[in-house]
Amino acid sequence: MRKLYIALLALSIAAAGHSQEFTMQDTLRGSITPERAWWDLDYYDLQVAVDPENKFISGSNLVQYRVLEENDRLQIDLQPPMKITRVVQEGKELEVDTRGNAHFITLQDPQEKGALKQLTVYFEGKPRAARRAPWDGGFSWKTDANGKPFVATSNQGLGASVWWPNKDHMYDEVDSMAIRITTPKELVGVGNGRLRKTEVKGEQKTYHWYVDNPINNYGVNVNMADYVHFGDTYQGEKGKLDLDYYVLPYNKEKAKEQFRQVPMMLDAFEHWFGPYPFYEDSFKLVEVPYLGMEHQSSVTYGNEYKNGYLGRDLSGTGWGLKFDFIIIHEAGHEWFANNITYKDIADMWIHESFTAYSENLYLDYHYGKEAAAEYVVGTRANVQNDRPIIGPYGVNAEGSGDMYYKGANMLHTLRQLLEDDELWRSVLRGLNEEFYHQTVTTQQIENYLSNRTGKDLSAFFDQYLRTTDIPVLQYELKGNNIRYRYTDIVEGFDMPIRIFLGEKEYWLFPSAEWKSEELPGTGELQWDPNFYIEREEL
Numbered sequence: 001m002r003k004l005y006i007a008l009l010a011l012s013i014a015a016a017g018h019s020q021e022f023t024m025q026d027t028l029r030g031s032i033t034p035e036r037a038w039w040d041l042d043y044y045d046l047q048v049a050v051d052p053e054n055k056f057i058s059g060s061n062l063v064q065y066r067v068l069e070e071n072d073r074l075q076i077d078l079q080p081p082m083k084i085t086r087v088v089q090e091g092k093e094l095e096v097d098t099r100g101n102a103h104f105i106t107l108q109d110p111q112e113k114g115a116l117k118q119l120t121v122y123f124e125g126k127p128r129a130a131r132r133a134p135w136d137g138g139f140s141w142k143t144d145a146n147g148k149p150f151v152a153t154s155n156q157g158l159g160a161s162v163w164w165p166n167k168d169h170m171y172d173e174v175d176s177m178a179i180r181i182t183t184p185k186e187l188v189g190v191g192n193g194r195l196r197k198t199e200v201k202g203e204q205k206t207y208h209w210y211v212d213n214p215i216n217n218y219g220v221n222v223n224m225a226d227y228v229h230f231g232d233t234y235q236g237e238k239g240k241l242d243l244d245y246y247v248l249p250y251n252k253e254k255a256k257e258q259f260r261q262v263p264m265m266l267d268a269f270e271h272w273f274g275p276y277p278f279y280e281d282s283f284k285l286v287e288v289p290y291l292g293m294e295h296q297s298s299v300t301y302g303n304e305y306k307n308g309y310l311g312r313d314l315s316g317t318g319w320g321l322k323f324d325f326i327i328i329h330e331a332g333h334e335w336f337a338n339n340i341t342y343k344d345i346a347d348m349w350i351h352e353s354f355t356a357y358s359e360n361l362y363l364d365y366h367y368g369k370e371a372a373a374e375y376v377v378g379t380r381a382n383v384q385n386d387r388p389i390i391g392p393y394g395v396n397a398e399g400s401g402d403m404y405y406k407g408a409n410m411l412h413t414l415r416q417l418l419e420d421d422e423l424w425r426s427v428l429r430g431l432n433e434e435f436y437h438q439t440v441t442t443q444q445i446e447n448y449l450s451n452r453t454g455k456d457l458s459a460f461f462d463q464y465l466r467t468t469d470i471p472v473l474q475y476e477l478k479g480n481n482i483r484y485r486y487t488d489i490v491e492g493f494d495m496p497i498r499i500f501l502g503e504k505e506y507w508l509f510p511s512a513e514w515k516s517e518e519l520p521g522t523g524e525l526q527w528d529p530n531f532y533i534e535r536e537e538l
Contacts, residue, residue: 022395028075028102029159030345030396032171035075035104039065041167041174042116048164049182049204050189050224052149055141058124059182061165067115072107074119077161077168082125084165089119101161127163130154133290134300138162142289144225144248149187151224152288152300157345157398160217171343171439173216179209181222188227190246192220192298193281211297212280214437216341219296223286228252234263234283237275241266242282251287254305259285261327268365269332269358274429277339277437285327292326294333294355301326314405315378319363319371332358340435340445346391347442348398349465353389353407360412369421376412377529379405385468390442400468409532410464416498416530418453427452459492464532466490473497473510476538477525483516484508487536498528 027033041063048059063076078084079101087094090109097104111117128138134154142150153163161168181189185205193211227246234241243262247255262285266276276283281297288300291310303326304310313320336354357376364372383406391399400406415424430452435444442465450457463471467490475484486493494511502523509515519525527535 020392020397022392022397025100025102026395026397028099029077029168031394032169033075033102035071035073036167036169036172038067038069038071039074039111039117040068041065041172043176043178044166044174045178045180046164046220047180047182048222050151050222052141052151052184052187052224054126055129055139056124056126057139057163059164060120060122062118062120063167064116064118067111067113067117070111070113072111074105074107075167076103076105076121076165077101077159078103078121078123078165079128079159079162082123082127082161082163082165085122085124087119087121089117094119101159103165121165123165130290134293140289145250146226148226149184149224150226150248150289151222152286152290153221153223154288154290154293154300156218156293157396159396160220163222164220166217168217170216170218170341170345173214173341173437173439175214177211177215177220179211179220179222180206181209181224182206183224186226187224188229188246190223190227190284190286190298192296194242213278213296215296216338216439219294219338221286221293221295221298221300223288223298223300225287227287230256232263234266236266236279237270238279241276241279244282244284245286246284247287251305255285255287258305258324259327261324262331264323264366265328265331265362268362269335271365272358272361272425272428273335274432277334277432283331283334292330294330294337294351296334296338299327299330299334301330303327314382315375316381317374317378319367319375319378320359322367322371323359323362325359328359328362329355332362335432339432339437341439343439343441344393345396345398346393347440348391349389349403349407350440350442350445352403353411356404356408357411360408373412373530376405376408380409380532383409385470388468389465406464406532410460412530413495413532414449414453414457414460416528417455417495423453459490460495462490463493471495471533472536473533474536474538480519480522481516482508482519482525483514484510485514486510486512495531495533497531497533500526500528 043064045062095106130138130140133140137154137158140152144150155162159168179191183189189207191209193209196208199206228249232243278297284298285301288302291302293300308321309325332355337351342350360372360376387400389399389403391397446461469488471489472487496507496509501521
């Protein structure tokens with residue numbers, strides 16, 4: 001059965017016309033295999049001891065799951081050089097069949113449908129060192145300016161199984177999770193959720209963290225350094241939200257100043273997206289030795305306490321220097337990535353397009369609509385149109401990096417089509433209500449947006465997500481007569497666009513067919529730059 005499943009998946013990938021070659025390991029990592037499908041995650045209890053001197057970790061993960069269908073073979077993922085040392089269920093050590101990154105466990109006890117079961121996976125090893133965190137992640141083994149260990153994890157795409165054993169596919173999330181981090185006693189271990197207690201045993205200290213909400217695998221993190229802690233509270237839509245900050249001691253004063261942007265971020269995003277999704281788990285910023293990542297309720301920060309992206313404005317307009325990119329962007333992921341999570345990384349645009357667009361909405365809230373529009377239009381210079389935004393399914397493969405700013409401009413264009421900012425706000429807030437703490441597909445998001453806006457957006461999304469072509473509006477002007485049509489479009493693409501004649505607003509309704517009409521009134525023709533198209537005057 002499994003061989004047939006893999007063969008069919010390989011055929012579907014080939015039929016889709018993707019030139020990249022995929023292996024069985026890609027399929028085992030990126031698809032809902034039969035050994036994954038029959039059980040549903042409920043809870044993890046992850047214990048990890050970190051030895052920074054030897055760059056070595058060891059521990060265990062208790063996996064609690066609900067049986068959906070009877071089976072006796074279960075897949076757990078852990079990437080070499082990490083090793084599973086043993087697996088235990090009901091006091092019995094189980095047989096493990098290792099195939100690369102995937103480990104197939106033969107269960108001895110009956111797995112009755114509906115039963116809540118547990119097994120514990122013990123592991124150890126020297127995890128892969130991050131090569132270019134966070135993009136090519138793993139463990140970052142660094143030291144701070146005082147020569148003390150400065151350690152952090154990052155593993156989106158690469159997979160959480162690069163350092164701890166888990167069901168490493170995004171479609172299934174635990175409902176809650178415990179994380180226990182053991183460090184040398186002079187260091188502080190920071191994970192997701194809330195710190196419940198600390199324990200000192202000899203030369204080691206264990207930090208007990210608890211996550212009270214569903215969490216995806218790549219959102220789980222371990223950070224360890226000579227941290228100092230300070231905090232604040234935010235009065236938000238759901239009441240008091242605790243804000244906790246863990247930074248290196250010599251950066252504390254800079255952090256106190258720079259992190260004043262956190263309440264500003266929350267003001268903007270609770271306005272546009274609805275309540276912060278994890279009040280029960282608090283909000284944290286944790287300093288790390290790389291740029292940053294959207295770890296749930298434990299957002300990591302390494303932007304050098306500068307505005308912009310390491311001091312640079314990604315839009316070229318000046319507006320990008322009005323905010324700290326990592327605070328705003330990575331915290332935006334709490335709504336789009338951690339609250340609403342893709343099932344398959346091929347749909348990563350759901351995380352990145354909406355979050356890149358959140359930069360625009362932060363500016364809109366604090367600096368006005370024109371500033372926000374200038375910023376997002378300015379980011380078009382970063383678009384490559386090298387390949388489609390949506391990637392191949394079932395093999396853990398992302399689409400184009402254009403999911404950031406091409407995606408943001410797609411959403412900005414959609415806002416123009418509505419001509420109703422309160423409706424647009426209700427759509428964005430509604431997304432976070434409808435898919436609260438859920439994993440989703442592109443089709444679910446597309447259907448929701450079409451239904452809530454009252455517009456058939458199928459061709460719109462096909463154009464911007466599934467092709468590399470930007471619609472080209474060809475036109476010619478003769479006096480007040482304009483003749484126009486779209487080229488480089490998918491079938492059915494007929495997005496209207498707004499123009500201005502003097503101060504008067506006017507709409508054109510292009511399609512693939514030539515249209516001709518008399519423009520009313522007089523005045524210089526101006527094209528609204530907020531629509532993501534290209535123009536060609538004939």
